[in-house]
Amino acid sequence: MHKTFWKYNIYWLLWLCLISYLSNAQSDGIPKLPILLFEGADKLVHAIFYIILMLCMHFGFALQFNFPQLKNNSYSYPFVFSILWGILMELSQYFIFTYRTADFKDVLANITGAVVGLFFSFLATKLIKLPKLN
DSSP states (O other): OOHHHHHHHHHHHHHHHHHHHHHHSOGGGSOOOGGGOSTTHHHHHHHHHHHHHHHHHHHHHHHOOSOHHHHHTTTHHHHHHHHHHHHHHHHHHHHTOTTSOOOHHHHHHHHHHHHHHHHHHHHHHHHSOOOOOO
16 A cells, blocks of 8 residues: 555544544543633634644645645645534534534634644745655
């Protein structure tokens, strides 16, 4: 199979699994961190999760050479995917995992994370010289 693809993209796939699990697990089973006990902490966590997802996807796509379309769209594809995944997680809470509460503000936090992640992706790419596609 495409070893270089998996070498760079396994990180965002694992992160996506973590986001999916935490978004749909029963909240009483998720440990509470004392540092995150302020109002709005959950929105900050949502944004951070999607910043990391966006960065991991961008670099995963940008560094691999097996799929030129992914490499050439290493900003747009992860950005759109991150937003759609954030919406899907909230919809799954509303329709499937009804013990969780879907929240429009969570969707906004996920989108904010994707936007900030996109900005950080542009910034990091300017600071780091990535190999060019031949």
